[in-house]
Amino acid sequence: MASANSSNPFFFAFISLVCFFFFFVENKPFVSAITRKEYSELQHTHHHIPLSSLFPSSSCSSLPPGRSRKGSLEVVHKHGPCSKLMKQHTSSSVKAPLTVPHSEILGQDKARVRAIQSKLWEGQSEAREGDGRSATSEVSGQVAAPAEAPLPARSGKILGSGDYFVRVGLGTPARELSLIFDTGSDLTWTQCLPCDGSCYTQNDTIFDPSHSSSYSNIPCSSSQCSQLSSATGIEQKCSADGCLYHTKYADGSSSTGNLANETLTITQTHVVDNFLFGCGHDNKGLFNGTAGLLGLGRNPISFVQQTSDMFHRIFSYCIPSTASEVGYLTFGGVPASDNIIYTPFSSIPQSSSVYALDLTGISLAGASLSIPSSVFSSFRVLIDSGTVLTWLPQAAYGPLRDAFRNAMSKYPMAGSFAELDTCYDLSGYETVVIPKVTLSFGGGVNVNLDASGVVYVVSETQVCLAFATNEHLVDIAILGNVQQKTIEVVYDVGGGRIGFRSASCGGNSRFSTGSANLNNSTGSANLNHPNLIWMIAAILSLNSQITTLRLSTSQSPQINYNDYD
Known part of the structure; x- marks a missing residue:
């Protein structure tokens, strides 16, 4: 029986x-068993996420309640569904395409990086000819009065990369304008009528100072005009209308016009009178769609310094993980109770205007990379809102790339893309496992990157490590905005420090707990399927x-x- x-x-x-x-x-071969301990360890060392979470969707996702600070302005990607510039993209496709090719974005990013390096090493034998978007300001006088409060930041093509812009009001009555906010620039400027030379196409109506009751040009005899000249080291220029400015970018873009005072409106409760800015009547370059630039550098002419009485030289932003999500930009203090970890500013002899930090180590999947301490002590890292990728010296990039390739060895590699030499074809996977990357800074500060901050997604068939190597040994390292995604970055300029708060505006951290997609030589187990x-x-x-x-x-x-x- x-x-x-x-x-x-x-x-x-x-x-x-x-x-x-x-x-x-997923039609995978047999699943190898893992212990509860192994599963727990993987949760702490790897991101386990749906592949689709790395792509923008076709609809806009607002910030959940409580994620942004009171009065914050929205940070929106220029090419995503949250931007009014994307009205033509109404497809129900899950993956909304960028309007600018990734090759162009990364090409302009490289140009910006070259320009930054060239500016920092100008006049030295190692200097290179840059053609990017880090501006060399030529200003002939006048100090601008900055705006206060949180601003909406949107990412755009303006600085030759995935840079972000905010919406502010200028003049009386206030006219809304989209300005790129850039921690690597000091002078704030916008296009103005009449266009004596040329004006590029922008989405907003070009600002007309004749329609504002609060506009005034800065005379050449003004201390503001001479102050700007001494601050920038550029000989001031004048015209019958007063003090002139000229800002030139290494890629050929430029803006020329009058230095002026105007009322700047950030929010209804944050209005700045006598804001010093450049009213550009002759403008050229790759600022497509936006009206100009908001300079958040450390020079006395910057927005940050001009609004020191109002915002105490403190601002923060959070860049969203994808183009279909919203971040924020805020001016003013942050609550002391927030889980923000601070690292002190470092100094760069070549420039006192940029923001620099001491990078002390890099970890991948919980293991510290074998990089000699002398490598980190020999350079500083510049943190920049306008650069896309993070650029490292070869001695630091090489070990990171090799460790990442080893951790991703179960996925098929794809060809390189632009400056990205470590890419993977993930088209056959619904869920992926990406090793976590941690950057260590001075003061014992460890910053864990979101999954969207580890990889740059060109397509499902090309998902790449979002780091690149510098061209020259003397080049400074640059922490780009991809690595800053979902992290609130707090610039306490008065306190001489920068803070970080993780998972502040969405991101893939929500997928990293309670799910796993484990790959090994015998197959895979998708515990979140x-x-x-x-x-x-x-x-x-x-x-x-x-x-x-x-x-x-x-x-x-x-x-x-x-x-x-």
């Missing part, structure tokens, strides 16, 4: 479901029915199924 288990229909159904499960979940959850529930239900049947049959006459042969 056969055993009850072998002839029980519930038993056969149970076995069938188990076999079907192993075949169904929706079908897996359904299968487990079905198996548990069947197991319960089998147990109930066994209990009931133990008190009932036993049936010999052989009698029915």
Whole structure:
């Protein structure tokens, strides 16, 4: 007589479901078992996320309540569905395409980096000819009065990369304008009528100072005009209208016009009178769609310094993980109770205007990379809102790249893309495992990057490590905005420090707990697969029915199924 288990229909159904499960979940080979301890360790060292979370969706996702600070302005990507410039993209496609090719974005990013390096090493034998968007300001006088409060930041093509812009009001009555906010620039300027030379196309109506009751040009005899000249080291220029400015970028972009005072409106409760800015009547370059630039550098002419009485030289921003999500930009203090960790500013002899930090180490998947301490002590890292990728010296980039390739060895590699030499084809995966990257700074500060801050996604077939290597040994390292995604970055200029608060505006951290997609030589286990959850529930239900049947049959006459042969 056969055993009850072998002839029980519930038993056969149970076995069938188990076999079907192993075949169904992504059609992967057999699953190797992992211990609870191994699973827990992987949660702390790897991001386990749906591949789709790295792509923008076709609809805009607002910040959840409590994520942004009171009065903050929205940070919106110029090419995403949250931007009014994307009205033409109404497709229901899950992955909303960028309007600018990634090759162009990264090409302009490289140009910006070259310009930054060239500016810092200007006049030295190692200097390179840059053609990017870090501006060399030529100002002939006048100090601008900055705006206060939180601003909406949107990412755009203006600085030759995935830079972000905010919406502010200028003049009386206030006219809304989109300005790129840039921690690597000092002078704030916008296009103005009349266009004596040329004006590029912008989305907003070009500002007309003749329609504002609070506008005034700065005379050449003004201390503001001479102050700007001494602050920038550029000989001032004048015209019959007063003090002139000229700001020139290494890629050929430029803005020339009058230095003026105007009323700047950040929010209804944050209005700055006598804001010093450049009213540009001759403008050229890659500022497509936006009206100008908001300079957040450390020079006395910057917005930050001009509004020191109002905002105490403190501002913060949080860049969203994808173009379909919203971040924020805020001016003023932050609550002391917030979980913000601070690292002190470092100094760069070549420039007192930029923001620099001491990078002391890099970890991947919980393990510190084998990089000699002398490598980190020999350079500083510039943190920049306008640069896209993070650029490291070869001695630091090489170990990071090698460790990342080792951790991602179970995924098929793809060809390189622009400056990105470590890319993967993830088109066959619904869920992916990406090793966590931690950057260590002076003062014992460790910053864990979001998954969106580790990789740069060109397409499903090209997901790349979002770091690049510098061209020259003397080049400074630059921390780009990709690595800053979802992290609130607090600039306490008066306190001489920069703070970081993780998971502040969305990101993939929400996927990193309670889910895993483990890859090994024998196959994979996707512990967050929706079908897996359904299968487990079905198996548990069947197991319960089998147990109930066994209990009931133990008190009932036993049936010999052989009698029915």
